[in-house]
Amino acid sequence: MSGLKAPILNILGKTYQPLSLVEHRFGRYDIAFRTDEKGNPILLFIGLKDENGKIRGERYARRLLLDKNGNIIKDHWDNKGKATAGI
Numbered sequence: 022m023s024g025l026k027a028p029i030l031n032i033l034g035k036t037y038q039p040l041s042l043v044e045h046r047f048g049r050y051d052i053a054f055r056t057d058e059k060g061n062p063i064l065l066f067i068g069l070k071d072e073n074g075k076i077r078g079e080r081y082a083r084r085l086l087l088d089k090n091g092n093i094i095k096d097h098w099d100n101k102g103k104a105t106a107g108i
Contacts, residue, residue, distance in 0.1 A: 025081065025098050029067075033083075033098070036060035051076050061085060066104055080104030 025033070029047060037043050039060045044053045051070045054062040063085065068078015079100060086095035 024100075025065075030098075033062045033065065037062065050078070057085075065098065068104075076104075078104065 029052070032045065032047065032052075033054065037056050037060045039056055039058050041056050042053060043056065043062070044051070046052075047067070049069075050067050052065065052067045053076055054066070055064040057063045061083070063083045065081040065083070066076040066078065067081070068076045070076055080102060081098045082101050084095060084097045084099060085093070088094050
């Protein structure tokens with residue numbers, strides 16, 4: 022899977038429970054992401070779950086830079102390569 026597309030970025034653009042792991046099914050993929058202290062997704066695993074519940078696929082990390090007023094200056098997801106996430 023290359024680059025993240027708009028439908029998945031819409032899911033990742035929302036806020037969730039702070040400091041948690043959120044799991045979803047997205048089309049034919051399983052996704053899981055960790056959130057920061059403000060509830061923003063910051064680490065994403067996308068792929069297929071194996072029989073042990075681990076997602077085998079790609080790992081992405083979010084570069085989220087805010088100014089002193091909390092306005093977004095930079096918001097970008099970097100592909101960090103193959104990963105297996107123990108969920």
